[in-house]
Amino acid sequence: MYFDGALNRDGAGTGVLFISPKGEQLKYVLQLLFKATNNAAEYEALIHGLRIAVTLDIKRLLAYGDSKVIIQQVNKDWECTKEKMDAYCWEIRKLESKFYGLEFHHVPRDDNVASDVLSKLGSKRSIVPPGVFVQALNSPTVEVEEEPPTKPDLVPAIG
Structure with missing residues (x-):
């Protein structure tokens, strides 16, 4: 399975390509209809691909991605330093x-x-060729509460 995330001015999206041992291909496009970072798009691609693999009853899988950050984090070589990335890593652990x-x-x-x-x-919401599965995702796969601001905004008293 190959996965990738894309982020541009039009939006965010992901791509997943499965190649069977016999060379057969399944192609998936996921349109992310929410504000996402590049790393979040990469994680959404990986999670989406893993979930598809589970529904296809695939038990052994090699996953290839070009984001060194994501691969290093899911391989536990690097720590997930931000709360949202940690939530994505946890979702990967559950799917593993x-x-x-x-x-x-x-x-x-x-x-x-x-x-x-x-x-x-x-990401560009382009017309997808026949034979490619398309899905829209309205909200992130993981939920993370927004962190409170480090300093409360102080308003001077008038009077």
Whole structure:
């Protein structure tokens, strides 16, 4: 499975490409209809792909992404430093238990072109070619409460 997230002025989207051992392909586009960061789009792509794999009853999966940050975090080589990224990592941990074998590998962007093209179709809300599954996501997969401001805004008293 190859995954990628895209963020541009038109919006955010993800692309997921499954390639079976026989070379058969399944292509998915996810349109993110909420404000997302680039890392959030990458995580949404990975989670979406893992969920699809579970519904297809795939038990062994190699997942390839070109975001070094995401791959390092899900492989536990780097810590998730922001609360939202930690919530995404936790969601990945829950999905990992559905597989007998699951590996995450970083690939150069040039080796991830197909899922990159799919993610851009999602982010630009472009017409998707026949044979590609499309889904819109209205809100993030994970919920994180907004952090309170570090200092309350003080309003001077008048009088």
